């Protein structure tokens with residue numbers, strides 16, 4: 001590209017950014033399945049271990065295929081650098097091990113993924129780190145729950161599964177005011193539809209397992225933010241503790257990024273059509289989808305997302321005592337959608353959050369988060385929308 005050209009667009013970055021070529025000049029990115037790297041001599045080995053010379057040492061520390069994935073994702077999020085991890089949960093764990101010490105306090109949205117709550121409360125709680133959960137959509141609640149040692153503010157927006165939206169500008173501003181690190185789990189919109197760093201958030205966290213892969217094949221995770229924080233604070237903890245991304249998974253994720261925006265945009269269009277149809281279905285009490293004008297935070301979502309993601313949650317019209325059985329009956333009656341806990345796949349999935357992804361929360365936490373027994377979550381894939389509508393119509397009539 002010549003000097004006067006504008007910077008490459010996101011779609012160009014998605015297929016080009018981060019590419020490293022070996023001596024063989026391969027066109028498609030190579031998969032470096034190697035656990036270690038050779039040194040020219042003992043002196044070079046010593047220099048590499050001492051960090052006096054750039055270069056690969058051992059794949060727990062870094063690997064060229066992993067590095068390509070990190071650089072491509074960093075480009076898409078508009079971040080300086082990225083650290084890849086073995087899963088989304090190990091990204092959060094690595095962050096906490098690197099950034100927190102006993103006595104520190106976490107402020108977290110009450111609507112985050114169930115395992116995130118387990119990690120913060122039950123695992124980190126044993127090491128003297130306390131977490132307070134506050135409504136993701138109430139900035140005042142974050143301020144009033146803060147403590148002198150609040151060092152981490154964590155939210156997921158839109159949230160899983162209820163599509164609650166956190167105002168990214170306010171979230172970043174409160175973090176600055178409190179002197180805490182702000183982190184956004186950007187799973188549902190992906191960088192194709194939302195870039196939290198643009199609004200002043202410090203770090204973006206990803207589960208690559210979902211839309212970044214996009215075809216339900218591998219686990220992976222990532223943290224994207226300022227280069228100094230990624231290289232000097234996060235990387236040393238990852239290389240010591242070892243929840244590193246495998247080169248094979250990195251290669252799958254790297255190729256997944258190339259089609260990310262095409263997939264998520266098509267899946268979102270289908271999700272909006274299905275959300276509109278579900279809203280008018282007589283068996284459905286309420287639909288949660290930020291793309292619907294009736295969503296209480298539709299305007300906020302529009303202001304910070306360029307799309308609405310492909311996850312739709314809905315509650316059934318049913319008496320409380322029969323809610324779980326009725327929701328399970330609907331789920332058991334689908335023939336096309338897959339009954340599985342994953343999302344972000346090209347194949348549509350259907351889940352009962354209260355008895356699966358959020359089952360380890362206490363009943364009180366589920367109630368506070370709005371995860372009712374009749375709530376069903378669908379993650380819309382790339383099948384024909386009309387086929388999906390027909391499948392859901394039959395299931396709702398069962």
Ligand SMILES: Cc1ncc(COP(=O)(O)O)c(C=O)c1O
Nearest residue numbers: 087088089113160187207209220
């Ligand atoms: C919003 C969200 N964040 C984090 C995770 C955890 O990611 P992983 O399964 O890759 O550890 C998930 C997994 O379902 C998720 O849905």
